[in-house]
Amino acid sequence: MKRYAYFPGCSAETVSASYHLSTVETGAKLGIEFQEIEDWNCCGATPYTNVDELLANALCARNLAIAERTGLDVVAPCNACFKNLHHANEQLRADADLAEHLNYALEADDLHYAGTTKVHHLIHVFVRDVGFEAIKKKVTHPLKGLKVAAYYGCQLVRPDRGDGFDPAGPTYFEDLLRAIGAEAVPFPYRLRCCGASLMIGQRHAALAMVRDLLRGAAQAKADVVATACPLCQLNLEAYQKDVNREFGTTYEIPVLYFTQLMGLAMGISPKKLGIGTELVSAQPVLDCVARKPAAVAAAAAPTAKVG
């Protein structure tokens, strides 16, 4: 059993509880234990860096220091948490003055960070540490005939972290979907931003950015968009009706976490994966999974409407 220091992130307790559930469930199937970082705090998201960079790094430093005591690598399921924790870690390791300053602050919570922790994104753990072969072995219900748009988002791939994952032309998300039997459709917007927190301050701009993504998924005839980030999921799925209202479109494309699709392929029940809490029903995906492989080819009509 491989173990990681798991950083759920604030949204795991709220808007993306289903991501958290499906992560733990699929992890268990693959022999991974996600040990939650004790008393973790918010990563700072983007607003902290908008106000003060040192403060933003301090938030991340506390999580890294707590994780360091376990000797385990940190894994974050959210693109933004991953970006912040990774970025702070790089800065702390490169800048002794910064480390000294933040360690002075960390003393207030009896902590010290020596800089030995590594930070990974959840999907990188699945594709690199677990590997496609091990995943394939656990697939009992291959997602045959399911057309999936692999949506990486932005901060998962950028900035380039020099960790071997190509920031310009990655393929591991599509490869992962193929490993669980699904069809990865060509999705030109796969690395484009979902608008993230602009949904709060700049609603129209964010909705337009989401509309472009949904249009791309619909044109690719995707049955479902797979995401690796709670913010991407929230914007593409929960705000889909707002997009339709704003632009007169009729999109109805389910958006699920890649861990939910993996879980379905491994025979885990939809309920255990948190499926059913969406504002855009994931039923077309469940129907596709429930069908016998022979019936799938006959009824391969795309459920996504082109707007």
Place this chain on the structure above:
Amino acid sequence: MYSTLSFADEISNEMYATGTRGLNCCIQCATCSAACPAVDFMDHTPRRLIGMINAGMREEVLNSNTYWMCASCYACSERCPKEIKPSELMYVLKRYSIWKNRYRSDMVGPEFSRRFVKTIMRNGKSYEPGYAPAFIFEGGVQGMLREMQFGMKMLAKGRIPLVPSRIKRLDNFRRMLSRIVPLEGIE
């Protein structure tokens, strides 16, 4: 004679402080503008904004919505042939404008950012309904009703909690942050 820093120097110095290159090496190629997914909604493109900074147009730059439109997706930074990081520039301008209290009055970003920071200071974790007052009136009465409808739907699906979640060692956490910034005025 003493001389003071120009606006362009100030901004480039902030860029150096974040470990990135300054703006003086920009060749105005507009790769950043072409890569930006939010460019349609900016009143000046990233390329133009950099040109304006280098030309010392402080007021016009701070009055622009460009840097508050940046969603921080790093598409520009990944592609800049001169290895400038325009996404870091946008962060620099956000911080600069908050420090100087000089930004367009219709920008929700500064108030949202402040509220977010306060929420984390208070709880150690994020709580979405806590930021609502910053933006709920953005869309007028109709917008507010829509926002409430959205909130109710998310609540019904169990995706918004009624009470904020807090970390356990909140006192230590706050003392930690107070070693970096004074908490007076933030709380």
